[in-house]
Amino acid sequence: VPADARLGLGREALAEEIAVWDIDVRPDGTGLPEGSGDVMTGEEIFVESCAVCHGDFGEGVGRWPVLTGGFNSLTKDRPVKTTGSYWPYLSTVYDYINRAMPFGNAQSLQPDDVYAITAYLLYMNDLVDEDFTLSRENFAGVEMPNADGFYMDDRAETEIPVFTGEPCMEACKDTVEITMRAAVLDVTPDETAAEAA
């Protein structure tokens, strides 16, 4: 049997089936549906459907994700990585909200709702004015602040040569001292220590 021989299994996917499942959006806007939404509409939906976890201003409630702010924090000791400070593409915001949010009620939003929430997130990140309307037509024109913040995995150049070669086996150091102990932090679940005993 040739390696590329087809077995004739499966059946052709119908256009209407593909349309339901193929909802992904790419940075150039490919995959976006018809529709639009403005900041003020987005605020209404956000307060109703999102703020219980993410806070009225996207600041995050408890341990739920912070969605806004954090600008100029990526070089800080404790970076705040949000849609505004970190995400490279607006398409990811639309795509992710559309496929997986609200948490526990995914894929319940209409395209106009997702455009509106996305517009509101841009507004809360101070990237657009309050009268802004986001649509499929102007979507690709929105550039995110950290669009240039990423580069391809470069371990092959920066790490693998450094970490390859015969390591020291004998008389590698004179002294060994403890510099940090997990027990000082004491954040491991208690049942574990109890059961180890």
Next chain:
Amino acid sequence: MSASDKSGTASRRTFLKGALAAGGAVAGAGAARAAGDPAITQIQPWMQELGDGVDVAPYGKPSEYEDQVIRRTVEWLTADPVSSINFTPLHDLDGIITPNGLCFERHHGGAAHIDPAEHRLMINGLVDTPLVFTMEDILRFPRENHVYFLECAANSGMEWRGSQLNGCQFTHGMIHNVMYTGVPLRLLLNEAGIKTEGKWILPEGADAAAMTRSIPMEKALDDCLVAFKMNGEALRVEQGYPLRLVVPGWEGNMWIKWLRRIEVGDQPWHHREETSKYTDLFADGKARRFTWEMDAKSVITSPSPQVPIPHGPGPLVIKGLAWSGRGTIPRVDVTIDGGKTWAQARMSGPSLDKSMHAFYLDINWDGQPLYLQSRAHDSTGYVQPTKQALREIRGVNSIYHNNGIQTWYVNEQGVAENVEIS
């Protein structure tokens, strides 16, 4: 912190008492020997009474004396137990195969319960013919068996800033290693016919998170599997039943569970799980993207904080695991003095590509403190770095891909602790 502080202190006291009691038991056993060991001299119930019939356990479970060997969670790590993680009890396991019920879980929208009769796999995008497969169709393709490790990109991620969690289950337990049975992905893609401009695939899950990742076509056509069995039986619900993607050697996030769709495209999609998450932020504020391979790594699983030495000085088995996303592990070095001197460990069991490897070092413990470390070498010549060597390149905020050398300090009582050393 105050409430947990208190209980933490109490349990550590219990822990130390337990270790002392274990030491005391050695003398007790000696006394028992003089009078005859009751485990021998007294007839035990199981020697006299009948055991369970063969109809008692149609699907068996471990002995009730092994009920501490379980997945564990760390509540404070995530906002919610549904988009969260638990940990494989590596310290209690041996060999290289992880039992299905103990394989760590990582969900983003919970573990979906899918009726296989209603499950479909769609292939669409830049293909000659977009296709839909049922599970029955999938089972008619030629299949292969492979043992691979699946390591979460965030395994050991809590340890970037230093020692935090006390136990290799927590520091290294976002990993499992099972035998997958499945269909090579290239056979499924070939059935649809990839167009020449098709350079990437986007696998997507059927769960509420609808997880997606971009994977380059070379990897898709190389060794990816669409798996329906693990360790001989159907995938567990929490591992993607009825169908998951297997991406050997690459970060666990890409192993899409409950796989329902594969789109072929000409460029990556830059979705949430490859922009917001699974990108590695460096101290200069820039981040690596598409850090797919899991580098060579190892850990000593016993002794370790959850497994103190119960027996005092004398023969001691040091056991551990090593793995690499780039090949096999021909060698592991172990030090008992914090890296002053190293010895080559003894590898035991099969050495399979992109799989776990088991190693042992059998020593005669003199009762002095141990500073235990292991250092994996993979078949490409890469040697597992120290945490400090990684930090010097990456800083402390990259979250993922921490394969630095782990240290356990074992004191004179045999109690082990997660530490960092100079």
